[in-house]
Amino acid sequence: MRTKIASIYIGFFTILVTGIILFYLLTGRGEALSIAWFLEETSPYMWASTGIGLCVGLSVVGAAVGIYTTGASIIGGGVRAPRIKTKNLISVIFCEAVAIYGLITAIVLSGTTALEETEVTNELIHSRKMMAAYVTFGAGLCVGLVDLFCGLCVGSVGSGAAISDAANSSLFVKILIIEIFASAIGLFGLIVGVYMTSRI
């Protein structure tokens, strides 16, 4: 079912875009479809806001899926081995940290975004605004995507840790090391995002 919906959606968009492009191409107006024009003319505020939204949105999605995976395993394993409950909450905390990275980055990016005059009067100022907007978009997308996959990873590992802990309690500490490595990935994304933002 999932693949059917996805293929209908992708197929529809492919046909639409192909049709539009072919029309412009075959009537001699190919250069009218200009991505450069789109990037130059769109408002920088759109890019900045989209970046901030994607930042917090995607990281929270990653954290949510991770907590879902880990939580289900802890609850399931805790039925037979109640001792794992408290110790395994640390996996959930690792997942939550991923969401916090996204949240902090979004707040920092919002701080740099302020509504000013939207009319293009000075080319230099306009180019600086566009740069700032693209950096915000890029940083937000970077942190969001990195934290998305980080959260997925931490969740999967944490789920495995809970189940193996239920089977044999000496395994837990070793698996925790794997989880720390998984969490470090999220930190990479945060560092890159903050570094990009410092250039505005």
Added chain:
Amino acid sequence: MAESGYCLSALLSICFLMNIICSAYSTEFVPVFMWESLSKSHPIKEVPALATVSADDFKHILMEKLERKPVVVIFAEENLSVEDFTWQNEAGQSAFPNLENISAVADGLTYLPFVHAPLRAFHHHLPLHQQDWHHLKLGRSGFSKDAVALNETLFFVHLDDATGDEDRLDLLKRHDAVISQMFSMLAEHHRDVLAVYTAHHSSWQSDDETLTRRVRNLLATDLALGDRSGYGNNDTLLYAPTMILTVEQEESITLANGTVEGNEDLVISFPDNITVTFSFENTDSPGYWSLRSVIVTVDDKTYAIDDVKVGAPLEFSYHCSQGVILDGRNMTLNINSGFQIQPYADGRRFGAAYDCVYFFTVPIWSGIFVCVIFSIIMIFGLGMIMDIKSMDSFDDPKGKTITITASE
């Protein structure tokens, strides 16, 4: 069995005959537009109270109008209908530009949109004693003044000269010019003239397509006859319905009746010593032409506008239906509504138009971009939800349902 067959065929043929007979008697309604050069009490504009006017009612109306024995001139089309009167083109002009202004020179307008057999009523009341109908047929080039014997008092002008390839719009406009010309001629000569514009048949059945639609025409249309807003020299074509020039805070001048000169640049000379030059170049970006500057000379003073952002690829024209305002120091040239220009044009037709307002504007694209992101997220979520499977391994449709009693 054979009898029922005969009965059936007899019934069908009777129905068929009745259909034919009834359609032959079907009433056809034709509009009648009457105006007089002198009226009892003026101005009267009679608005019909009933939707349709029968032949007898029309005879009564006509009797009142003919009381003073005016000179009657009837312009009879082959086909006419209300839709022809109400038709308007893109620019809001109707098919009868002269008739629209007739209320300025005439009194006593009567417009009856649906009259049954009006010409029969005329032939019933007229001619009065010693008069005879003076018939006029329109040739291709209208009629000459000599053909109209101004001493006659009853004129019947047959406007039945449509050719196979003429557009109905052009036909009506031509007839409109003829009607107003003839009416003004007769009104000068006689004191009391009654003019009637009607037809033998209604045109609604044969009328089709564009006359009742106000549709933006995407294909190139020819200029109407007498439309002076197109300028063209060997290379360049310009269509500008109204050009208004404002020089140094003086009054605005509407430029009209220009003559075209120039080879590469489009130079238009207007009366009052005003020349407007549009100069183009295609070296800025290869494959594109751009309007480099517009230079206006008024009485030896030259004003130039240099940063015009009008351009398109070669073989394409630039079109703008909003007003194009070209601002220079001390000079503004304002071109309203429907500006289209193309240099290096082959032939007398514009190429396809690049509009000043794009089809997908930037806000539309931004909206599409953000909505695509949302839709991806939504499709993703939808897929996940549809993938949820509930545990049904222990479901037993024939087994006992679980009951849970609530204990205190």
